[in-house]
Every structure is written in C-alpha cells, then in structure tokens.
Amino acid sequence: MHDDLHELMTQDEPLAVDAPTGINRFVSSAGDVPIVLDGVMIGAIGIFAGHWSQDAVVAEAGATSLI
Structure with missing residues (x-):
C-alpha cells in the first residue's frame, strides 16, 4: 500500500x-493541520481519505471548529 x-x-x-x-x-499529506491555541500547538488533525485538496479542506474545517 x-x-x-x-x-x-x-x-x-x-x-x-x-x-x-x-x-x-x-x-x-495536505490533510495534516496543527491545532494551535494561544500560540501553542496543542494537537493536530490528520485526514487522508480523498484527494489532497479535499483532505486539506476537511482538516482545516475540523481544526477551526475545535478552537
């Protein structure tokens, strides 16, 4: 794989x-997005299921919804 x-x-x-x-x-992967709170990285979201451009959109939306 x-x-x-x-x-x-x-x-x-x-x-x-x-x-x-x-x-x-x-x-x-473009679907790897750090989660940053007050300038400190507190985690990350990794999406790897579709085309890289789709993964990036989904990961950004997820990270944004958590902060």
Missing part, C-alpha cells in the same frame, strides 16, 4: 514537490 501512495504522490504535481526520494514508505 505504501508503494501505491508514493507513486500517487509522484504523479500529482503539487504533491510531487514533497515526494521524498529513496523513502517510498513516507507520505506527506
């Missing part, structure tokens, strides 16, 4: 910029 995700990243131009070389089990 990790190889499939890495291949998907390398074929999607915005994600390809962050695609690591030589580490095919590492995947960066």
